[in-house]
Amino acid sequence: MIEGMTESQLTLHIIKQLKEGKKNHFQKTIDELQPYDIAKIYSSIPAKHRTRFLLFINVEQIADLIQELEKDLQFEALTKLGIEKSGQVMDLMDNDDLASLLEHLSKDKMEELLSGMKKEESKIVQDIMNYPPETAGRLMTNRFVWIKDHYTIRETVEKLKTFAEYSETINYLYVIDQNKHLVGVVSYRDIILANENEKIQDIMYSRVISVTADTDQEEVARLIERYDFLAIPVVDNGVLVGIVTVDDIIDVVISEATEDIEKLSASGKAIDFDTKAYVAAYRRLPWLILLLFIGIVSGTIISQFEETLSTVVALAFFMPMIAGMTGNTGTQSLAVVVRGLITREVDRKTAAQLIFRELKVGLIIGFICGILIALIALVWQGSAVLGLVVGSSLIMTLVIGTLAGTIIPLILYRLNVDPAIASGPLITTLNDIVSLFIYFGMATLFINQLM
Amino acid sequence: MIEGMTESQLTLHIIKQLKEGKKNHFQKTIDELQPYDIAKIYSSIPAKHRTRFLLFINVEQIADLIQELEKDLQFEALTKLGIEKSGQVMDLMDNDDLASLLEHLSKDKMEELLSGMKKEESKIVQDIMNYPPETAGRLMTNRFVWIKDHYTIRETVEKLKTFAEYSETINYLYVIDQNKHLVGVVSYRDIILANENEKIQDIMYSRVISVTADTDQEEVARLIERYDFLAIPVVDNGVLVGIVTVDDIIDVVISEATEDIEKLSASGKAIDFDTKAYVAAYRRLPWLILLLFIGIVSGTIISQFEETLSTVVALAFFMPMIAGMTGNTGTQSLAVVVRGLITREVDRKTAAQLIFRELKVGLIIGFICGILIALIALVWQGSAVLGLVVGSSLIMTLVIGTLAGTIIPLILYRLNVDPAIASGPLITTLNDIVSLFIYFGMATLFINQLM
Numbered sequence: 085m086i087e088g089m090t091e092s093q094l095t096l097h098i099i100k101q102l103k104e105g106k107k108n109h110f111q112k113t114i115d116e117l118q119p120y121d122i123a124k125i126y127s128s129i130p131a132k133h134r135t136r137f138l139l140f141i142n143v144e145q146i147a148d149l150i151q152e153l154e155k156d157l158q159f160e161a162l163t164k165l166g167i168e169k170s171g172q173v174m175d176l177m178d179n180d181d182l183a184s185l186l187e188h189l190s191k192d193k194m195e196e197l198l199s200g201m202k203k204e205e206s207k208i209v210q211d212i213m214n215y216p217p218e219t220a221g222r223l224m225t226n227r228f229v230w231i232k233d234h235y236t237i238r239e240t241v242e243k244l245k246t247f248a249e250y251s252e253t254i255n256y257l258y259v260i261d262q263n264k265h266l267v268g269v270v271s272y273r274d275i276i277l278a279n280e281n282e283k284i285q286d287i288m289y290s291r292v293i294s295v296t297a298d299t300d301q302e303e304v305a306r307l308i309e310r311y312d313f314l315a316i317p318v319v320d321n322g323v324l325v326g327i328v329t330v331d332d333i334i335d336v337v338i339s340e341a342t343e344d345i346e347k348l349s350a351s352g353k354a355i356d357f358d359t360k361a362y363v364a365a366y367r368r369l370p371w372l373i374l375l376l377f378i379g380i381v382s383g384t385i386i387s388q389f390e391e392t393l394s395t396v397v398a399l400a401f402f403m404p405m406i407a408g409m410t411g412n413t414g415t416q417s418l419a420v421v422v423r424g425l426i427t428r429e430v431d432r433k434t435a436a437q438l439i440f441r442e443l444k445v446g447l448i449i450g451f452i453c454g455i456l457i458a459l460i461a462l463v464w465q466g467s468a469v470l471g472l473v474v475g476s477s478l479i480m481t482l483v484i485g486t487l488a489g490t491i492i493p494l495i496l497y498r499l500n501v502d503p504a505i506a507s508g509p510l511i512t513t514l515n516d517i518v519s520l521f522i523y524f525g526m527a528t529l530f531i532n533q534l535m
Numbered sequence: 536m537i538e539g540m541t542e543s544q545l546t547l548h549i550i551k552q553l554k555e556g557k558k559n560h561f562q563k564t565i566d567e568l569q570p571y572d573i574a575k576i577y578s579s580i581p582a583k584h585r586t587r588f589l590l591f592i593n594v595e596q597i598a599d600l601i602q603e604l605e606k607d608l609q610f611e612a613l614t615k616l617g618i619e620k621s622g623q624v625m626d627l628m629d630n631d632d633l634a635s636l637l638e639h640l641s642k643d644k645m646e647e648l649l650s651g652m653k654k655e656e657s658k659i660v661q662d663i664m665n666y667p668p669e670t671a672g673r674l675m676t677n678r679f680v681w682i683k684d685h686y687t688i689r690e691t692v693e694k695l696k697t698f699a700e701y702s703e704t705i706n707y708l709y710v711i712d713q714n715k716h717l718v719g720v721v722s723y724r725d726i727i728l729a730n731e732n733e734k735i736q737d738i739m740y741s742r743v744i745s746v747t748a749d750t751d752q753e754e755v756a757r758l759i760e761r762y763d764f765l766a767i768p769v770v771d772n773g774v775l776v777g778i779v780t781v782d783d784i785i786d787v788v789i790s791e792a793t794e795d796i797e798k799l800s801a802s803g804k805a806i807d808f809d810t811k812a813y814v815a816a817y818r819r820l821p822w823l824i825l826l827l828f829i830g831i832v833s834g835t836i837i838s839q840f841e842e843t844l845s846t847v848v849a850l851a852f853f854m855p856m857i858a859g860m861t862g863n864t865g866t867q868s869l870a871v872v873v874r875g876l877i878t879r880e881v882d883r884k885t886a887a888q889l890i891f892r893e894l895k896v897g898l899i900i901g902f903i904c905g906i907l908i909a910l911i912a913l914v915w916q917g918s919a920v921l922g923l924v925v926g927s928s929l930i931m932t933l934v935i936g937t938l939a940g941t942i943i944p945l946i947l948y949r950l951n952v953d954p955a956i957a958s959g960p961l962i963t964t965l966n967d968i969v970s971l972f973i974y975f976g977m978a979t980l981f982i983n984q985l986m
Contacts, residue, residue: 110859115744116741117742118742118744118762119762120761120762138927149801153919176895190800241727244727244728245727245728255706255722255723255724255765264956271723272706272722272723272724272727273695273704273706273723275727276695276697276723276726276727277695278695286719288848290567291567291568291569293569308785309782309785309786309789310571311569311570312782314765314781322650330765330781330785331760331763331764331781333758333785334756334760334781334784334785334788335760337785337788337789337792338760338788338792338877341788341789341792341793341795341796342792342874342924344792344796345792345795345796345799345870345873345874346870346874348796348799348870356871356874356875357871357875357879357881357885357888357889357892359892360892361892361893361895361896361897361899362899364892364896365895365896365899365900368864368867368896368900369900369903369904371863371867371905371971372860372863372864372900373903373904373907375856375859375860375909376856376860376861376904376908377859378859379853379855379856379857379859380854380911380915382855382859383852383853383855383856384852386851386852386855387849387852390848390849393851394779394845394848395846397841397843397844397845397848398838398906400837400844400851400854401835401837401838402830402834402836403837403851403854403855404830404833404837404855404858404967404971405826405827405830405831405833405834405853406830407855407858407859408826408829408833408858408963408964408967409823409826409827409830412822412823412826412963413819413823416819416822419796419799420806420807420808420815422796423793423796423797423807424807424808426789428808430808434808437808438808439817441808441810441811441812442812443624443820444812444813445812445815445816448812448813449816449819449820449823452816452820452824453820453823453824453827456824456827457827460831464831512859512863513859516855516859520855
């Protein structure tokens with residue numbers, strides 16, 4: 085019945101069902117929808133209908149719904165439910181999602197909510213929150229089924245049927261021995277294809293690739309991407325403690341890329357379309373004020389060369405071009421290094437090769453652009469010496485700019501600092517200063533010929 | 536036996552087995568490894584051993600191996616195999632991987648290779664290559680099993696056993712009716728949990744979310760990310776023609792983010808650590824040369840104000856600061872818009888809200904930075920008028936810079952042009968020009984007071 089409906093028709097349909105109190109019809113509609121869509125409708129209906137919305141669906145559905153809501157609606161919904169029911173819902177939520185919801189709450193509020201949960205579930209969530217941010221421990225879930233290596237296929241299927249609700253999204257079964265050590269993996273497909281009496285240890289794949297709870301999330305993403313896995317097991321001293329699933333990894337990849345872009349463009353942390361103006365301004369200001377002072381440094385450099393500049397005012401015409409191009413060439417190199425480091429580890433040899441490559445790139449673009457601008461300057465201002473000064477300055481600044489954009493992030497990487505922190509604007513500004521020095525230095529050297 | 540080996544030990548072990556011709560031992564070793572690791576070892580051993588390597592493994596393993604190799608090694612391996620065996624291998628490869636391998640070949644070479652394949656497989660690959668780049672059609676594979684809606688669970692399991700090799704990585708089974716229309720989906724887990732005699736149509740989930748072959752890959756990624764799917768079906772007029780799997784989507788997300796960064800930083804298309812220096816230089820030059828000419832435009836503007844500048848040389852001191860900050864504030868806004876558009880569609884209302892928000896941000900940062908620089912200029916140069924000129928120029932340029940960085944990508948988005956094309960440097964340079972106009976315009980206005 086709801087097949088052909090557009091999103092707004094569906095929303096109206098649901099509001100109508102809520103108003104008329106048709107619980108059965110309402111549940112039938114909800115059954116046909118994905119959690120993301122249910123959450124979207126829940127968020128868009130008038131607030132007064134939301135309580136009945138929650139009353140009309142079961143705890144599993146509430147758990148799925150809450151996982152897809154925005155932070156403030158999550159709290160609102162949990163509060164509406166009351167401590168007992170919210171505990172039941174939280175028991176059913178993915179613990180990684182629950183952990184990232186709880187960590188934004190005050191300690192009191194968090195403990196209140198945790199108190200409604202089953203003891204063991206509450207402990208698992210609290211354990212997850214103890215792992216450092218951006219590690220496998222924070223992403224992992226315990227919603228998976230483990231099996232023992234001596235099980236037969238028949239026993240395995242029995243266990244699967246018992247734990248059906250726990251194995252919802254996972255497509256591998258991890259195999260443990262009597263010490264709970266991870267010893268193998270089988271897929272659902274293997275189970276379907278195998279004979280009922282075969283033993284798991286005979287059909288399992290035993291060279292399992294796993295991570296530890298403190299493995300960085302970028303490394304986890306790299307492994308899942310490399311091996312095309314749907315999930316990867318997390319072990320602690322050989323003992324299986326959880327799994328990280330591919331859907332979390334997609335979110336990691338997106339947020340890591342966004343972070344890189346934020347840093348490269350110094351656009352401020354976590355600003356999206358919904359961020360309030362004063363918050364966005366507050367997050368961007370630190371960088372802009374730093375930039376302002378660095379700009380004053382540039383100004384001081386120029387003021388040192390005031391005499392040169394007032395003697396040959398035409399020098400000012402080429403200032404933005406030289407500073408702009410040097411800054412840009414640095415950002416170009418920086419972007420190549422930062423993105424390259426995502427998919428690849430860099431040793432001393434690779435770093436040396438890269439620096440040498442960028443040196444050559446700098447020389448090539450330096451000479452081409454330098455000669456071009458020298459000719460333009462000669463034609464425009466009719467001075468060969470000015471052409472020489474501008475052209476040779478540009479060659480030098482482009483080579484230095486390229487190298488700075490390559491070497492600085494590599495040094496940061498070696499020091500285990502995120503190379504993207506050497507954001508585009510920082511490199512740009514550094515290169516600005518260097519280029520002004522070189523340009524006015526050259527000009528002062530040739531001042532007699534320029535006059 | 537190979538459990539505890541490091542990568543280089545493993546490589547030596549494999550070379551030894553190849554030299555000694557121990558085919559059985561060699562196969563046992565390979566069986567324990569992931570395709571990615573096998574490919575890494577294959578690539579790192581001396582070229583003379585590679586032929587025997589290929590002889591020692593079966594066609595399925597060769598297919599898996601080739602999918603993980605670099606382009607040049609892929610061709611080398613296919614050539615080594617000879618036309619008949621390479622046809623068998625290509626029949627087994629994922630058609631999307633095969634298509635992206637073939638499209639880099641000359642037409643003759645491609646037809647030669649295709650001629651060794653089974654007719655229907657060869658046709659499927661050629662069909663894929665006919666879809667526009669970066670669409671679902673290019674990413675989809677036909678390595679999946681469909682089932683009919685009237686099948687029982689028992690019949691389904693029978694079919695699965697027959698088509699075992701085709702269903703390797705997929706965890707959903709797509710259900711079609713007698714017209715081959717996609718009507719539902721079930722997971723392997725559903726099959727395991729269901730009773731043998733139940734019918735697929737009774738347990739299947741029928742509100743299937745699907746894409747068409749010409750859906751943009753970013754849209755496909757958005758759906759898979761949103762719904763946490765492991766695969767999404769591709770239909771053509773309702774008929775199921777293939778599926779896109781989550782592992783391809785991770786690659787899409789990474790490459791789209793890299794593209795955004797490349798464009799935002801104008802770092803040149805597809806430059807990685809292995810790109811040759813002259814190629815990298817060639818790819819970066821167009822932008823730099825464009826930037827050079829835009830720089831000349833800036834220069835021309837300054838030259839228009841030569842008289843103002845030579846009267847008050849101190850104006851030059853604040854030039855880099857004003858241009859730099861205006862450029863940067865534009866890039867900040869741009870980055871927020873470009874990343875925001877990835878996870879969200881923007882309608883007229885959202886766009887208006889965003890522009891209004893950024894206007895407020897521009898005003899806040901403009902007034903704070905403007906007043907700050909006015910005070911600095913007053914103290915440093917001892918001129919209240921200079922402070923006023925610099926400060927009020929900065930307020931104006933920061934507001935305009937912020938708006939330009941917001942509105943330009945939104946217009947491009949509306950025109951269906953990739954907003955990231957309004958790369959950071961372009962916005963920066965545009966803002967440079969505008970800021971110079973405003974700054975020198977203001978200065979000329981107050982020239983009598985400045986003298």
